[in-house]
Amino acid sequence: MTPRSEGTLAERKRQLVSNELTEAALQLLALKGFDGVTIDEIATSAGVSKRTxxxxxxxxxxxxxxxxxxxxxxxxxxxxxxxxxxxxxxxLRHAVRVPVAACGDHAERALRVVRLILRTPALLARFLERQAQWRDDLAAELARRLGLDPATDLYPRLAAGMALSAFDAVLHRWSDSDGAEDPAGLTDRAFAVIAPALDAVGARPPRAAEGAPEGG
Structure with missing residues (x-):
């Protein structure tokens, strides 16, 4: 076995353990609440030590x-x-539908995790913190796709923010409905509301017209 293959095997093993710990933690936290689960319980459920x-x-x-x-x-x-x-x-609708579809495919488990995040102040704060990073990443990608300068054009950041607001609204509505509503359908409805603004603003005005006074 070459050093490269050994490294790959070690990486796979590390990812497997990480996935098992994540799954065990999410299941326990969703079932018992954030404050009701200890790290010892998570480690035991995943079949590893606390040190691991x-x-x-x-x-x-x-x-x-x-x-x-x-x-x-x-x-x-x-x-x-x-x-x-x-x-x-x-x-953007297709992009947001990726995690939404994952929620629909594992509805019961995903609903518990979403509720855990939305109803635990410490986790909700981290969720919002992460969304801020997502917005920056999506804005940069939108700027690249549309040939805009993210340093001077407002559209990429505004569009990314609208898309993530739609995603957030879908998660809250799905959680509040106890999973009765289809998250994919909610996503389509949310984007139907914001699509006109996304596509109208996405059409970049001619440079000569930018900054021109209204009325001529």
Whole structure:
């Protein structure tokens, strides 16, 4: 076995342990509440030691933060992969639907996790903190797709913010409905509301017209 293959095997093992710890933590936290679960319980559920837990995470909060980081990466990756000529509202809707679809595929588990995040002040704060980073990443990608300068054009940041506000509204509505409403359907409805603004602002005005006084 070469050093490279050994390194790859070690990376895979590390990712497997991380995934098992994340899954065990999310399940326990969702079932018993954030304050009702100890790190010892999480480690036992995952079949590892407490010392092993701290090799991967600094706290219970960090487990959820890593889960959220994965959601943000999925949204960004999908936006980057959308066809270049696609309207911004369509591209952003498909991007946001990636984590939403994952919620629908594992509705009972996902609903518990979403409720945990939305109803635990410490986790909600971290969620909002992560969304701020997602907004910056999406704004940069939108600027690249549309040939805009994110330092001077307002559109990329505004559009990214609207898309994430729609995502946030969907999660709250889905949680409040006890999972009765379809998250994918809620996403489509949310983007139907903001699509006109996304696509109208996405059409960049001619440079000669920018800054021209109203009425001529």
């Amino acid at each position: 837990f701290f090799r991967y995470f600094a706290s219970k909060e960090d487990v959820v933060v890593q889960f959220l980081a994965g959601m943000g990466a999925d949204i960004h990756a999908e936006l980057a992969a959308r066809p270049a000529g696609e309207p911004p509202s369509v591209a």
